[in-house]
Amino acid sequence: MKNGLIWRVGDGTTINIWSDPWIPNKVTRRPITPRGRTVLSKVSDLISPLTGTWDEELIADVFWPEDAQYILAIPVKLGYEDSVAWHFDPRGAFSVKSAYHVLEDKREQQKVRQSGSSSTGGVADENDMWGRIWKIDCIPKIKQFFWRFAHNSLPLRMNIVRKGMDIDPRCPVCRRLDEDGGHCFLKCKEMKKCWQALNMEMEDIRLQLLGHGSAREVADAILHLKGDRRQLAICLLWARWMNRNKVNAGEVGGSVDDVTRKAILFASSAYELQDKPTQGANQGRRVKQHWCPSPPDFLKINFDGAFRDTDKSGAWGFLIRDSDGHGVLAGAGRLRAGHDALAAEGEACLAGLKAAMDWGISRIAIETDSVNLVAAINSDEFVRAPGGVIFKDLRVLLSLHFVVFSFCTCPSYL
Numbered sequence: 062m063k064n065g066l067i068w069r070v071g072d073g074t075t076i077n078i079w080s081d082p083w084i085p086n087k088v089t090r091r092p093i094t095p096r097g098r099t100v101l102s103k104v105s106d107l108i109s110p111l112t113g114t115w116d117e118e119l120i121a122d123v124f125w126p127e128d129a130q131y132i133l134a135i136p137v138k139l140g141y142e143d144s145v146a147w148h149f150d151p152r153g154a155f156s157v158k159s160a161y162h163v164l165e166d167k168r169e170q171q172k173v174r175q176s177g178s179s180s181t182g183g184v185a186d187e188n189d190m191w192g193r194i195w196k197i198d199c200i201p202k203i204k205q206f207f208w209r210f211a212h213n214s215l216p217l218r219m220n221i222v223r224k225g226m227d228i229d230p231r232c233p234v235c236r237r238l239d240e241d242g243g244h245c246f247l248k249c250k251e252m253k254k255c256w257q258a259l260n261m262e263m264e265d266i267r268l269q270l271l272g273h274g275s276a277r278e279v280a281d282a283i284l285h286l287k288g289d290r291r292q293l294a295i296c297l298l299w300a301r302w303m304n305r306n307k308v309n310a311g312e313v314g315g316s317v318d319d320v321t322r323k324a325i326l327f328a329s330s331a332y333e334l335q336d337k338p339t340q341g342a343n344q345g346r347r348v349k350q351h352w353c354p355s356p357p358d359f360l361k362i363n364f365d366g367a368f369r370d371t372d373k374s375g376a377w378g379f380l381i382r383d384s385d386g387h388g389v390l391a392g393a394g395r396l397r398a399g400h401d402a403l404a405a406e407g408e409a410c411l412a413g414l415k416a417a418m419d420w421g422i423s424r425i426a427i428e429t430d431s432v433n434l435v436a437a438i439n440s441d442e443f444v445r446a447p448g449g450v451i452f453k454d455l456r457v458l459l460s461l462h463f464v465v466f467s468f469c470t471c472p473s474y475l
Contacts, residue, residue: 071141073104153445211280366405379413404448
């Protein structure tokens, strides 16, 4: 549990700056800046009592830039208590599955230490790995597959045997050798043909991957490939896995050409741009969505947030319209620091609501293109997320100052 816990900052009065895990960085969740002779001890010492926000000048004086960037990206709100969350989940929620992966990662690092190598073995930590996987230009199910591939958690036959089940460990495709990750994706006779069928450059990549000793190292090596080759390699692994599952279920598997054709298709952005058919009378045609007006006695707020991970900055904008679609109020601004895209969406909503309050607007309908933000406002699902204090602030604001006709998702109509 201690390996995965992190403090979410409220007012910062209970969190020790130097010994508690509270900075959502990639490894320790503690400052990497030496304490030196500073007398500052509590996170609340870094918050200005006048503004209720971070004392940016003080933070820049005390911390190295690497720490300062992460600290300033943490949202703070005076009046809220500090709370504990689970670092390895975007919602901050603990799960046994996530804890198991943290434990396995720790064991793997310990094995590397005992062999006399670096504790990380040159492989990125879990947060960094997930961040790089999520940025790949692939559809979500392929990203999820590759995440499981990197953790060696796919139901390969040798993985199942290691869990105590009595099954035939041989590869269901070639029926020759035991099926582990190395065999399934790199060594199997049929898979070799797939790598070679793409081009010799991809075959060279396969030979290089054979030199790595774990699934995490193979995944990290693939993520370091250049754009098109990285995407094609990941989609080839996924296409192979889909074909393997068909054979494992007793169906007729596809040919080498079928597997490589699917990999090329899913690696190209053309797949995501294909029109998806709709149901009923509109099947086969794209349905153009339009902005829908609010009831006559309500105003509708649309807003959107943007986030750039490289420097933890962002932006927000909102537009309030009446039931005829006429603009009543609008605003936009820059976020100097933010934690993630969901927090940026929350800040955009907060800016729109505060502007509405200032103008005496109380009867509203709210629309956003963020499904997670709606869940964060309407439930406790994201209360321990990095932007949890923003969502708490929104809920308090809505309950005290507004009559809300609806709060729902829609495309962005800004």
